[in-house]
Amino acid sequence: MSVAANTIPLLSRVVGYSVAIANNAGRIIRDIMKKGELGIVEKESAQDLQTEADRAAQRSIITSLQKCFPKSTIIGECGVPLVVVVLVVVVVVVVAVAVLVIWVDPLDGTAEYTQGLLDHVTVLIGIASGGKAVGGVIHQPYYNYQNPGTQGEVRAELGRTIWGIVGGSVGGMPIVAPPEGKVIVTTTRSHSSSTVNDAVAAVSPTEVLRVGGAGHKVMLLLEGKAHVYVFASPGCKKWDTCAPQAILEAAGGVLTDIKGNPIPYHATVAHRYVGRSLMLDPI
Numbered sequence: 611m612s613v614a615a616n617t618i619p620l621l622s623r624v625v626g627y628s629v630a631i632a633n634n635a636g637r638i639i640r641d642i643m644k645k646g647e648l649g650i651v652e653k654e655s656a657q658d659l660q661t662e663a664d665r666a667a668q669r670s671i672i673t674s675l676q677k678c679f680p681k682s683t684i685i686g687e688c689g690v691p692l693v694v695v696v697l698v699v700v701v702v703v704v705v706a707v708a709v710l711v712i713w714v715d716p717l718d719g720t721a722e723y724t725q726g727l728l729d730h731v732t733v734l735i736g737i738a739s740g741g742k743a744v745g746g747v748i749h750q751p752y753y754n755y756q757n758p759g760t761q762g763e764v765r766a767e768l769g770r771t772i773w774g775i776v777g778g779s780v781g782g783m784p785i786v787a788p789p790e791g792k793v794i795v796t797t798t799r800s801h802s803s804s805t806v807n808d809a810v811a812a813v814s815p816t817e818v819l820r821v822g823g824a825g826h827k828v829m830l831l832l833e834g835k836a837h838v839y840v841f842a843s844p845g846c847k848k849w850d851t852c853a854p855q856a857i858l859e860a861a862g863g864v865l866t867d868i869k870g871n872p873i874p875y876h877a878t879v880a881h882r883y884v885g886r887s888l889m890l891d892p893i
């Protein structure tokens with residue numbers, strides 16, 4: 611896919627800033643877990659949770675993005691804060707020059723965060739242009755958190771950040787091909803259903819990895835631990851997939867809906883997926 615030439619410098623800047631902004635959100639997420647006051651609330655169901663870490667990380671990300679890129683439309687998972695209401699009013703005026711739509715999931719894998727499966731958690735900042743995912747950042751704040759190191763060895767660095775620009779490059783982790791002769795599928799662990807299981811079975815997997823988070827599962831594809839990510843969770847939204855899709859595509863993978871159609875990321879698109887969706891990584 612080609613990215614309009616006049617968006618490339620801006621896109622590179624947004625991706626670069628988003629790396630720093632996502633790293634900062636990761637620090638907020640770790641600090642709140644350390645304090646132990648998660649402030650959990652149920653949103654649409656008992657499977658749809660929000661914590662103080664989701665809220666605080668989103669506040670930080672949106673404030674920073676708005677300051678740096680006031681003409682972009684920013685859509686975050688955690689409701690519509692006042693600053694964005696103001697932005698929406700402004701967007702009506704500046705829509706002709708508002709090139710980018712930024713989809714923010716301040717904490718992907720909230721269920722796993724509350725259950726202590728901390729390396730399933732990611733911060734996702736996805737950038738769309740012309741309705742397509744064109745750039746993305748995935749920050750994994752707890753990468754290496756269980757790495758004990760050995761005596762005399764320095765503990766491995768906590769956290770990692772992956773970025774990608776479609777038609778450009780991917781950075782932050784080595785891209786590894788998955789093993790030949792197997793079909794390892796990764797899918798949801800906390801939002802399973804018969805539809806999810808049917809979709810997984812349709813791929814005839816040799817192994818199924820049930821883990822949390824859309825960002826985390828795309829990382830498994832990138833590091834060659836899985837061949838295919840099947841997500842048939844109706845709760846998955848555009849902020850869950852914009853950043854992972856851009857990075858996956860930058861690395862040579864593909865993400866489509868169940869019929870093979872591209873997933874739209876316009877500012878006005880429905881946040882929720884309609885029907886089932888399928889993500890494939892043919893690296």
Ligand SMILES: Nc1ncnc2c1ncn2[C@@H]1O[C@H](COP(=O)(O)O)[C@@H](O)[C@H]1OP(=O)(O)O
Pocket residue numbers: 657658659687715717718719720721797798799800801802821822823824841843844845846847850
């Ligand atoms: N039924 C659901 N309700 C709320 N969020 C969901 C649901 N299904 C999926 N999600 C979101 O999609 C992500 C990927 O799904 P899963 O982890 O089940 O594979 C979840 O981490 C969650 O994002 P978030 O944690 O940001 O709310």
Ligand SMILES: [Mg+2]
Pocket residue numbers: 658659687720
């Ligand atoms: Mg959520």
Ligand SMILES: [Mg+2]
Pocket residue numbers: 715717718719824849850
């Ligand atoms: Mg999410």
Ligand SMILES: [Mg+2]
Pocket residue numbers: 664687715716717718719720
């Ligand atoms: Mg989230």
